[in-house]
Amino acid sequence: xxxxxxxxxxxxxxxxxxxxxxxxxxxxxxxxxxxxxxxxxxxxxxxxxxxxxxxxxxxxxxxxxxxxxxxxxxxxxxxxxxxxxxxxxxxxxxxxxxxxxxxxxxxxxxxxxxxxxxxxxxxxxxxxxxxxxxxxxxxxxxxxxxxxxxxxxxxxxxxxxxxxxxx
Amino acid sequence: xxxxxxxxxxxxxxxxxxxxxxxxxxxxxxxxxxxxxxxxxxxxxxxxxxxxxxxxxxxxxxxxxxxxxxxxxxxxxxxxxxxxxxxxxxxxxxxxxxxxxxxxxxxxxxxxxxxxxxxxxxxxxxxxxxxxxxxxxxxxxxxxxxxxxxxxxxxxxxxxxxxxxxxxxxxxxxxxxxxxxxxxxxxxxxxxxxxxxxxxxxxxxxxxxxxxxxxxxxxxxxxxxxxxxxxxxxxxxxxxxxxxxxxxxxxxxxxxxxxxxxxxxxxxxxxxxxxxxxxxxxxxxxxxxxxxxxxxxxxxxxxxxxxxxxxxxxxxxxxxxxxxxxxxxxxxxxxxxxxxxxxxxxxxxxxxxxxxxxxxxxxxxxxxxxxxxxxxxxxxxxxxxxxxxxxxxxxxxxxxxxxxxxxxxxxxxxxxxxxxxxxxxxxxxxxxxxxxxxxxxxxxxxxxxxxxxxxxxxxxxxxxxxxxxxxxxxxxxxxxxxxxxxxxxxxxxxxxxxxxxxxxxxxxxxxxxxxxxxxxxxxxxxxxxxxxxxxxxxxxxxxxxxxxxxxx
Numbered sequence: 001x002x003x004x005x006x007x008x009x010x011x012x013x014x015x016x017x018x019x020x021x022x023x024x025x026x027x028x029x030x031x032x033x034x035x036x037x038x039x040x041x042x043x044x045x046x047x048x049x050x051x052x053x054x055x056x057x058x059x060x061x062x063x064x065x066x067x068x069x070x071x072x073x074x075x076x077x078x079x080x081x082x083x084x085x086x087x088x089x090x091x092x093x094x095x096x097x098x099x100x101x102x103x104x105x106x107x108x109x110x111x112x113x114x115x116x117x118x119x120x121x122x123x124x125x126x127x128x129x130x131x132x133x134x135x136x137x138x139x140x141x142x143x144x145x146x147x148x149x150x151x152x153x154x155x156x157x158x159x160x161x162x163x164x165x166x167x
Numbered sequence: 168x169x170x171x172x173x174x175x176x177x178x179x180x181x182x183x184x185x186x187x188x189x190x191x192x193x194x195x196x197x198x199x200x201x202x203x204x205x206x207x208x209x210x211x212x213x214x215x216x217x218x219x220x221x222x223x224x225x226x227x228x229x230x231x232x233x234x235x236x237x238x239x240x241x242x243x244x245x246x247x248x249x250x251x252x253x254x255x256x257x258x259x260x261x262x263x264x265x266x267x268x269x270x271x272x273x274x275x276x277x278x279x280x281x282x283x284x285x286x287x288x289x290x291x292x293x294x295x296x297x298x299x300x301x302x303x304x305x306x307x308x309x310x311x312x313x314x315x316x317x318x319x320x321x322x323x324x325x326x327x328x329x330x331x332x333x334x335x336x337x338x339x340x341x342x343x344x345x346x347x348x349x350x351x352x353x354x355x356x357x358x359x360x361x362x363x364x365x366x367x368x369x370x371x372x373x374x375x376x377x378x379x380x381x382x383x384x385x386x387x388x389x390x391x392x393x394x395x396x397x398x399x400x401x402x403x404x405x406x407x408x409x410x411x412x413x414x415x416x417x418x419x420x421x422x423x424x425x426x427x428x429x430x431x432x433x434x435x436x437x438x439x440x441x442x443x444x445x446x447x448x449x450x451x452x453x454x455x456x457x458x459x460x461x462x463x464x465x466x467x468x469x470x471x472x473x474x475x476x477x478x479x480x481x482x483x484x485x486x487x488x489x490x491x492x493x494x495x496x497x498x499x500x501x502x503x504x505x506x507x508x509x510x511x512x513x514x515x516x517x518x519x520x521x522x523x524x525x526x527x528x529x530x531x532x533x534x535x536x537x538x539x540x541x542x543x544x545x546x547x548x549x550x551x552x553x554x555x556x557x558x559x560x561x562x563x564x565x566x567x568x569x570x571x572x573x574x575x576x577x578x579x580x581x582x583x584x585x586x587x588x589x590x591x592x593x594x595x596x597x598x599x600x601x602x603x604x605x606x607x608x609x610x611x612x613x614x615x616x617x618x619x620x621x622x623x624x625x626x627x628x629x630x631x632x633x634x635x636x637x638x639x640x641x642x643x644x645x646x647x648x649x650x651x652x653x654x655x656x657x658x659x660x661x662x663x664x665x666x667x668x669x670x671x672x673x674x675x676x677x678x679x680x681x682x683x684x685x686x687x688x689x690x691x692x693x694x695x696x697x698x699x700x701x702x703x704x705x706x707x708x709x710x711x712x713x714x715x716x717x718x719x
Contacts, residue, residue, distance in 0.1 A: 003216035003232070003331045004239040008303075010212060011338070012243070015302045016295035019343065020368035023350050027360035027367065037359035037366075041390035054471065063628060064283030065385040067468055067496035069619035071597035072453035072505075075718045077467065081459035101460035109459070110467040113388035113478075113495045119471035153396040155472040 040159040043116045049135035050162045051120070051128050052091070054107055055084050058115040068111035084109035095130035119155035122147065132165060168450045172476030176442055179400070179480060180435070183407055187431060188424075190408050191415020197340045198313045198333065198416070205339050216331055223326025226663025229314050230656050232330035233307055237274055237652070240303055244270040247296035251630075257289040258629035265623050265635035271644040273297050275651035276304035276521055278373070278380030278491055278614035279643060281622030285383050287630060290363055293382060298369045302346075305376030305409075306337040308523025311655055312413060313337075315527045316420045318662025319551055325666045327659070341409070346371040349405055357394035366391055374405035377521040379491030379614040387481070387494040388470055399477050399494060403484045410488050410519040413526045421551055425681035430529055433689040437518045438487050441507050446479040448504035454716045465504070468496030479504070486511045489521035491614025498593070498601065498617040502713025505617070506705055509604055512611045513705075514697040515570055515654075521612060524651075527658045529693075533680065534563045534661070536692040540678050540685075550680060552670035559664050566657035571700045573649045574610035577642050578603050578704065586638035592619035595719025600708035607701075609643045610650040 027035035043053035044060055053060070057068035070077035085101045088108050093099050105123040120128075125147040133140040146164050150156045196202045203209075213220055224232065248266040252259045261269070265281055272279045278301075284293060310333035317327050349371035354360050360367040366382045370392055373380060387393040393402060411431065418427020450464045469478040478495040485492050486508035497508060511518055517528040534550060538560050541548030548555040581587030582602050590605070591598040601620040608615055622639035626632055679685060 001235060003218050004236045006212075006216040007236060007331060007335070008239050008243055010215075011299050011303055012295055015338070015343065015372075016299040019346070020294045020298065020365040023347070023354075023368040024360050024362060024365055026351070027354040031354055034357045035354055035360045035367075037361070037364055037391045038357055041357060041394050062285065062383075064286040064625075065383050065389055066283070067385055067388075067498065067618050069496060069498045069592065069617070070455070070467070071498055071593055071600070071617075071619075071712065072455055072465065072467075072501045073595065073712045073715065073717060073719050074455055074593060074597060077455035077499075078458035078718055081455060081461055081467075085459055085461060102462045104461065106456070106461060106463035106466040107471050109461055110456075110465075110469075111499075113468050113470050113493075114385045114390065116390065117470050117472075118390060121471055153472060154474055 040157060041118050043118045043158060046158065046162060049132060050165060051125060051132060051158045053158045054112045054117050054120060055109065056115040057111045060116055062116060065115055067113060080111070081109055092127055092131055095134045096127055099127065118157050118159055120158055121154060122151050122156055125156045125161065136165065138165070168446060169476070172446060175476050176446065176480055179403060180439070182404060183411055184435070186404065186408055187411045188415045190412025191427065192419060194341065194412055194416040195419040197336055202340055208339065209335065212335060213332065218329055218331045220329055220332045223328050224330060225325045226318065226327055226659045226666070229327045229330050230659045233311060233655060234652065236330070236334070237307065240274045240300055241270050244273060244296050244300055247292055251289060251292055254289050254291055258286060259631050261287055261630050262633060262635045264637050264640035268622065268635070268640035268644045271647050272614065273300035273378070273380060274304055275612050275647045276308055276376070276378060276489065276524065277609060277612040277647045277651070278378045279609050279616065279647065280380055280614070281635070281640065283384035283625070284381060286625060286628050290365055293369060294365050297380060298372060301369070301372040301376045301378040301380065302338055302342050305342055305372070305378065305522045306334040308521055309337040309341070309409070310334045310523070311659065312523035312527045315530060315658055315662040316417050318666040319530070319553070320421050321666040322670055323667055325663065327662055327666060342372060342375060345375050349375060349401070352401065353398060356398040358398065359391040364391065371405070373492060374402050374490065375409060377406060377410060377488045377490040379485065381492065387492050393494055396472055396477065399473055399481065402492070403481055406484050406488045406490045406492065407519050409522045410525045413523065417526060423681060426551070429681045429686050429689070430526070430533065432686045433693070434517070434519050434529065436686070436690060437514070437693065438483065441487060441511050441518065442480060442483040445483045445504050445507045446476060448501045448507070448713070449475050449479045451501060453501050454718055457716065458718060465499070465501050468499030470494065482508055483511070485615055486613060487518040487520070489516040489524060489611060489613045491608065493615050496618065497604070497615055498619050502709050502711070505600060506709035506713060508615065509607055509705060509709060510698060512607045512613050513701040514693050515567065516611045516613060517693060517697070524612065524654070528654065531563050531566050531658060532689060532693050532696070534559065535567060535696060536685070536689045537678065537680060538563070539692060540688055544678065546676060546678065549671070549677060552673060553665055553668040559661050562657050562661045562664070566654050567696060569653040569657070570610055570650050571697070573646050574606050575700070575704070577606040577610065577646045581606060581638065581642060584638065586636070590621045590636055590639045592621060596708050596711045597719065600712070603704055603708050605643065606646055610646040612647060612650050
């Protein structure tokens with residue numbers, strides 16, 4: 001009994017307060033920007049003339065975050081995917097004629113897990129590059145080069161890429 | 168599937184195998200008393216607790232201490248949750264049913280979460296309430312398995328060690344130092360660590376302790392918990408490092424490292440099959456994607472920075488271990504892809520499993536395998552030179568069927584009652600899968616979820632006016648308690664029965680438990696005993712979906 005009480009008190013003080021607060025102190029000193037949670041890691045709605053993040057079940061809200069939670073055989077998921085396909089084609093076909101549902105990279109129409117996935121696939125980014133170049137009046141080659149510069153592990157961070165495009 | 172994906176999986180398995188003897192050797196030295204650099208903190212702590220490290224407990228005393236400590240943990244955490252309304256600026260206190268489920272969940276090392284951390288809990292509750300149990304419940308698991316191994320190898324006496332000393336050493340020498348290192352690494356990767364978001368510190372122990380309870384609702388899919396490919400890879404290693412390492416600890420404490428490698432090999436071979444099946448399943452186009460004319464792998468509910476390979480591997484890792492952290496939506500896995508995590512949990516979480524609980528679960532199967540093999544060749548079954556007799560086998564059978572019974576019973580209640588069906592969000596077989604997954608996960612103390620299964624509603628985005636569903640919270644809580652403490656008491660009783668038994672020297676007729684033949688035998692027993700129980704249930708849910716192109 002006494003042992004359990006002492007153990008729980010010690011755990012709460014050392015593991016529940018001292019450990020996380022010490023980590024916070026150290027993290028804030030060593031990586032002040034990163035430790036607060038960097039905005040570039042969170043997808044947000046973007047203007048029409050910039051690269052668009054993946055579909056989000058929460059509309060990019062984080063209070064709370066949530067999965068889409070639709071299963072592989074759900075009619076609702078099929079309907080959602082169809083809607084996302086239509087939206088993607090409407091947005092990208094003017095700059096990429098001949099684009100079909102089957103050619104859309106899967107990440108562009110499926111919901112991400114976090115709802116705020118900041119990354120898109122390189123293939124998705126290269127399709128969007130045509131629209132961004134056209135709407136912003138930039139040379140396509142330059143936008144494509146920016147995409148390739150930002151690829152890491154098959155993913156392109158939309159926030160980083162858009163910041164580069166804006167410059 | 169890509170070559171890069173298979174390469175990542177191969178690299179992961181290679182590093183895990185290499186880490187096993189390192190971690191396991193260190194753990195053996197910690198619990199052999201050879202590591203003592205924190206003695207200055209240990210001695211006053213034991214004096215305050217009133218325990219004598221030299222005076223070992225028998226199995227009853229050890230089990231009693233585990234139960235008292237866990238009961239105290241539950242009461243403390245429940246009190247913290249119910250008084251959260253007193254914390255200024257917070258979302259108010261969660262309702263009693265959710266607080267019960269959550270407190271049980273963290274104390275039993277399950278970390279099942281009906282709630283969303285960011286809108287239900289304050290940072291203080293997460294730090295000083297929930298994360299403390301991440302350490303404590305993991306320490307309980309490690310202490311119990313060490314006591315069990317001591318019982319298996321003890322040549323005289325009935326003592327299994329001192330629970331509070333073992334638990335304290337597990338925290339001081341293993342969990343806390345590793346958490347500090349891991350949290351520091353996570354911060355360099357961009358995991359948040361501030362007053363409002365103490366994520367990295369909680370993330371580290373969430374993985375190392377195979378707890379799995381996320382700071383955020385979407386767990387390790389959220390960029391602030393798991394921002395990069397590398398952070399993800401390290402997370403997966405952190406989940407399995409201690410469960411895998413403990414097999415090597417077992418080998419060392421048994422005085423024959425091959426005993427540990429045999430258990431490791433059985434776990435690894437089951438795991439490899441699971442990973443390969445999951446990766447293949449997720450690489451295919453799902454029926455819903457087909458219907459929309461989309462072609463490609465199943466990226467629904469997955470993050471682009473992880474892709475298919477890192478998401479499939481994470482799903483396999485987290486359900487092999489009883490961790491339950493996720494970096495993708497389990498509910499959106501393909502039909503057969505969703506069957507794999509369920510099947511892994513249904514083995515009783517013995518494919519590496521939870522810290523401690525995975526190995527003592529597997530040791531129960533080792534006893535069963537020795538018994539079955541003994542019957543086949545007509546010899547008295549032996550393990551590590553000790554005769555396995557009627558009492559041990561009765562307890563082993565009880566321990567191996569207890570959890571499947573709890574799981575099947577609670578799933579049946581949940582699916583057959585109006586109150587249970589209120590939690591289901593999906594239509595067709597997916598609705599059954601959600602329910603089955605919920606009780607398989609809670610009963611086996613995993614904690615991952617087909618998260619459409621609902622136990623808590625927050626209409627205003629805070630705890631004010633929020634409602635918990637009674638059946639989901641209380642039945643789930645009961646399943647977690649039974650799934651945790653029945654096996655612990657029974658396995659300690661077995662260790663107590665074996666402690667002090669005479670060790671007979673190995674002869675030519677001895678059935679060896681450190682050979683490839685025995686590994687095959689062990690794998691077969693796990694599959695037959697554990698998995699066959701659940702095949703009908705698996706067929707009704709995920710397998711139907713996997714084999715059908717229909718939409719529901």
